[in-house]
Amino acid sequence: MYTQSLDVPDGDAPGKPALKAVARPLSAADAAAQAALQTRFDERIDADAKIEPQDWMPEAYRKTLVRQISQHAHSEIIGMQPEGNWISRAPSLKRKAILLAKVQDEGGHGLYLYSAAETLGTSREQMLDGLHSGRAKYSSIFNYPTLLWADVGVIGWLVDGAAIMNQVPICRCSFGPYARAMIRICKEESFHQRQGYESLLAQMKGTPAQRDMVQDAVNRWWWPVLAMFGPPDADSPNSAQGMRWGIKRISNDELRQKFVDATVPQARVLGVTLPDPHLKWNEARQQHDYGAIDWDEFWATVNGNGPCNQERLATRVKAHTEGQWVRDAALAHAAKQRARSLKEVA
Numbered sequence: 001m002y003t004q005s006l007d008v009p010d011g012d013a014p015g016k017p018a019l020k021a022v023a024r025p026l027s028a029a030d031a032a033a034q035a036a037l038q039t040r041f042d043e044r045i046d047a048d049a050k051i052e053p054q055d056w057m058p059e060a061y062r063k064t065l066v067r068q069i070s071q072h073a074h075s076e077i078i079g080m081q082p083e084g085n086w087i088s089r090a091p092s093l094k095r096k097a098i099l100l101a102k103v104q105d106e107g108g109h110g111l112y113l114y115s116a117a118e119t120l121g122t123s124r125e126q127m128l129d130g131l132h133s134g135r136a137k138y139s140s141i142f143n144y145p146t147l148l149w150a151d152v153g154v155i156g157w158l159v160d161g162a163a164i165m166n167q168v169p170i171c172r173c174s175f176g177p178y179a180r181a182m183i184r185i186c187k188e189e190s191f192h193q194r195q196g197y198e199s200l201l202a203q204m205k206g207t208p209a210q211r212d213m214v215q216d217a218v219n220r221w222w223w224p225v226l227a228m229f230g231p232p233d234a235d236s237p238n239s240a241q242g243m244r245w246g247i248k249r250i251s252n253d254e255l256r257q258k259f260v261d262a263t264v265p266q267a268r269v270l271g272v273t274l275p276d277p278h279l280k281w282n283e284a285r286q287q288h289d290y291g292a293i294d295w296d297e298f299w300a301t302v303n304g305n306g307p308c309n310q311e312r313l314a315t316r317v318k319a320h321t322e323g324q325w326v327r328d329a330a331l332a333h334a335a336k337q338r339a340r341s342l343k344e345v346a
């Protein structure tokens, strides 16, 4: 059974043995230069300035960004599968066209994010190797099945809605390429969320069977979506440092709470019940109280034992293997173009 722990090798390429620098004590001059770089970096973080790829950065900051951005990229491309499953069965041409565009957008988000992570010195092959070998994490939410057409609308409304809540603050992330990629991604995610909600509104105006289908999908997705924000703050090992570095701006629990508060009125307009008997407005806190999340289920899913983990990974590896000829053809075409332009220059 695979796990999803991210383990990017230190070597230059997958399959090559990792090359580790032999540690040697720093000279006094080197130590002073290092301290000055660290001070400059800390000052930039404190001033809320952007760190760019060519800037000096602590290795731990670089590693954290590669971890988070690559996990995010993997989530986008694995996230194409649950909805892609419905492209051939969408109930009308209009819904099919929307779904095709949405799934394509998710693939594009993965590509922007892999490019942002590559600026930190990790190759796309290394990141994909982490995903395909089961060492890298991707979002737990994409290991749940899409059983009904209504699941597609609920993914748009709740999963993309949760993703926006989490990702809008990342537009202010301290690392420039990640922040800039997120601005475009969030615009597209916002469209995804609205199309999901609009599709559900149409279904709720339909037959009793359609309304039951929407309620069934909401019942199955609600709790995994709340868990998707990550472990409670007290059990989140990366949060404190991520916030210190301006990578993470709002904590997992705060984002989860904001999402619940924003979603309850939307559910009311839609006419669905959120499946939580403890969900109620707390006048004193001016926020909703909600029931306990099943963290055992969350960790089982993160660690490879969710409902669809094996299927998602196998489908991803198959698509990558079968797409090898496309990558080879693109490289051969680029080489030909390069040779042609060199000939023209000569």
Ligand code: 3HC
Pocket: 005, 006, 067, 068, 071, 072, 073, 075, 076, 079, 106, 137, 138, 139, 140, 141, 159, 160, 163, 166, 167, 227, 228, 229, 230, 231, 235, 236, 237, 238, 239, 242, 248, 252, 302
């Ligand atoms: N699924 C899988 N793993 C998760 C997780 C989830 N929903 N939530 C947390 N984890 C993992 C973390 O990656 C971390 O593991 P690691 O240390 O081995 O990398 C561990 O659980 C502890 O969590 P922390 O809260 O300490 O970790 P972070 O501070 O990194 O916070 C995060 C986790 C909130 C997911 C943060 O990394 C983040 O904001 N990432 C960027 C957004 C992202 O990746 N979203 C994924 C969904 S993308 C999407 O939904 C696509 C769209 O099209 C719908």
